[in-house]
Amino acid sequence: xxxxxxxxxxxxxxxxxxxxxxxxxxxxxxxxxxxxxxxxxxxxxxxxxxxxxxxxxxxxxxxxxxxxxxxxxxxxxxxxxxxxxxxxxxxxxxxxxxxxxxxxxxxxxxxx
Amino acid sequence: xxxxxxxxxxxxxxxxxxxxxxxxxxxxxxxxxxxxxxxxxxxxxxxxxxxxxxxxxxxxxxxxxxxxxxxxxxxxxxxxxxxxxxxxxxxxxxxxxxxxxxxxxxxxxxxxx
Numbered sequence: 001x002x003x004x005x006x007x008x009x010x011x012x013x014x015x016x017x018x019x020x021x022x023x024x025x026x027x028x029x030x031x032x033x034x035x036x037x038x039x040x041x042x043x044x045x046x047x048x049x050x051x052x053x054x055x056x057x058x059x060x061x062x063x064x065x066x067x068x069x070x071x072x073x074x075x076x077x078x079x080x081x082x083x084x085x086x087x088x089x090x091x092x093x094x095x096x097x098x099x100x101x102x103x104x105x106x107x108x109x110x111x112x
Numbered sequence: 113x114x115x116x117x118x119x120x121x122x123x124x125x126x127x128x129x130x131x132x133x134x135x136x137x138x139x140x141x142x143x144x145x146x147x148x149x150x151x152x153x154x155x156x157x158x159x160x161x162x163x164x165x166x167x168x169x170x171x172x173x174x175x176x177x178x179x180x181x182x183x184x185x186x187x188x189x190x191x192x193x194x195x196x197x198x199x200x201x202x203x204x205x206x207x208x209x210x211x212x213x214x215x216x217x218x219x220x221x222x223x224x225x
Contacts, residue, residue: 032212043116043202043216044155051212088154092212099145099157099168100214 003027006089006103015112019076023089023103026070030091030101033065035074038086038105047087048074079110114139116217118203124223125193133188133220137205143167144186145214146178149200161186193224 006023013019021035032051036044048063050056050072056063062075072091076083086107090100117136125131137144143162147155148171157170161180172178175193180186190197200221204214 034212034214036216041219041221043204043218046213046215049213098143098206098212098214099160099170100147100155101157102154104154 001026002104003101004089004091004103007106008104010107010109012109012111013079015079015081015110017079017110019079019083019108019110021074021076021087021089021106021108023072024070025072025091027091027093027101028067028070029093031094032092033063033072034090034092034100035061035063036088036090036102037083038088040085044088044090081110081112084109116203116205116215118201118217118220120220121218122221122223124225126225127193127195129193129224131190131193131222133190133201133203133222135186135188135203135205135217137184137186137203138207138215141205141207141215142184143206143208143211144180144184145204145206146172146186146188147202147204147216149202149219151199153199155202158188190222195224198222198224 035048038044053067064073086105088105089103145160146158149155158172160168200219204216
């Protein structure tokens with residue numbers, strides 16, 4: 001079983017919808033949580049970065065971390081066709097090891 | 113803003129050949145990471161360097177080696193290539209060894225035939 005599980009989708013929503021993307025994990029040592037957006041044939045682009053539990057908001061994006069449930073979420077408000085991409089969650093433990101462990105990605109399509 | 117630069121963007125090699133991938137981090141970033149992303153797979157961490165020293169090692173095959181140079185660019189050397197090495201290879205960089213914000217390059221697509 002993978003350390004990080006992510007619903008692969010695909011997920012298709014109408015423009016303006018609220019999108020919820022989720023990941024669960026098994027390694028309780030994860031302390032740093034990231035969300036990346038990856039367009040086809042491009043490198044992952046860092047969207048949000050949070051430490052430990054709590055919420056973080058950046059424009060239309062909100063990241064939530066619930067360490068007690070080992071569950072993280074990314075919410076996208078007022079979704080746009082330009083948000084269509086694959087969204088990857090990623091996590092890292094505290095300390096010198098900064099390697100990221102990724103989820104398998106959720107493919108999102110926002111229909112105009 | 114300057115981003116991570118990777119070269120070449122595409123590379124085709126035959127089995128048992130060697131390949132060298134290059135990565136130029138964002139200016140002032142001193143830490144470089146290499147990831148391998150197979151078709152339909154999530155990126156898998158290979159190796160990282162901080163201040164020209166190897167800082168962490170993941171699932172990198174013994175056939176692969178890497179180093180970081182004095183100008184902070186990094187090279188991933190791959191020998192005895194196998195069909196299974198066909199993948200997207202991403203380089204990421206961050207500022208200081210304590211930063212968890214990694215910024216990825218566009219990747220090098222390696223095809224082994």
